Amino acid sequence: MLEFIVDIDPERDNAALLHFAFALARQHGARLAGLQVVMLSPAEAMVMPDAMLVLEEQEKAAQGRRDWWRELCRGHGVEGSWEAYRGFHEAVLSRRASLADLVLGRLSREAARLASSLNPLGRVLSTDAAPMLLVPDRWAGKGGVRKVAIAWNGSTEAARAVRAAAPLLLRADEIVVLDGASRIRANTRRIPLALDRWLERHALQARWEVLDEEDDNGQSIHERARGHDADLLVMGAWGHSRMNEWLLGGVTRHLLQHSEMPLLVVEA
Incomplete structure (x- = not known):
């Protein structure tokens, strides 16, 4: 059985995330674990004389959401569990995700807009424990x-x-490959990766669209995927150095900031 983790922030609107997560878990017969990480920012910890007491109260409140999650799972016909941990968000998520197949989280434009590889979204994407579906x-x-x-x-x-x-x-039901590799293959010494053969070995059929140089950018990729009514865009993150992606733009940054569809993102 597949196991998916949903990264829950009770202070934010999780409606779209939960709708997608439960539908995906039901489609794949997957177990769905709701996860809340309890933590204070360094600034909050410094100004709160009773910071540990506050953390204990927040952790108790988080653990109290177990019945809420169980009721959601029951209503959606999905097997699941609720987990609450205290610690740094990316560290907790990375460790817990090590035994999961997929982590689902919110694609927040507010977080993605921060032009820094040190923002929370960037840190979570680099956990290197499980792929992120945003x-x-x-x-x-x-x-x-x-x-x-x-x-x-x-x-x-x-x-x-x-x-x-x-x-x-x-x-x-349908797979489309937005292919920017064919154009650049002749100009690189990298070992060629034959996606068509990989798909064939897995008995998967796909439509192919070769991207011209002017179309090999985040906006065009997004528009083409939307044009196919895609439910999901699969992509690798940080095609160049991560700092350059955040400071100078690029496909990764554009899609994180502007995507109107879910993204499955993996960092190498």
């Missing part, structure tokens, strides 16, 4: 993943993203 707050899909777009540039990051998405691809 759901925009305004996503209103029908549920589950039926149509998948793959942003393919032949990189290790993209290959890892495709491999991580394998369980979702196997149950998808």
Whole structure:
């Protein structure tokens, strides 16, 4: 049985995330673990004389959401569990995700807008424990993943993203590959990664669209994926150095800031 983790922030609107997560878990017969990390920022800890007491109260409140989560799982016909831990968000998530197949979280434009590799979203993406599936707050899909777009540039990051998405691809009704690798293959000495052969070995059929140089950018990739009514865009993160991506732009940063569809993101 697959296990998905949902990263819950009770202070935010999780409606779109929960709708997507339960639909996906039901589609794949997966176990769904709700996870809340309790922590204070360094600034809060410094100014609160009773910081430990506050943490204990917040942890107790988080653990008290167990019945709420169980009721949600029961209502959606999904097997699940609720977990609450105290600690640094990315450290807790990384450790817990080590035995999970997928982590689902909110794609917050507010967080992605911060032009720094040190913001919380960037740190969570670099946990290197499980792939991240990020759901925009305004996503209103029908549920589950039926149509998948793959942003393919032949990189290790993209290959890892495709491999991580394998369980979702196997149950998808349609797959489209937005291929930016064919154009650049002749200009690189990297070992060629044959996505078409990988798909064939897994009995997966896909439509291919070769990206011209002017279309090999975040906006065009997003528009093409939306044009196919994709429920999910699979992509590798940080095609260049991570700092350059955040400071100078790039496909990763554009999609994190502007995507209107869920993203499955994997870092190499």
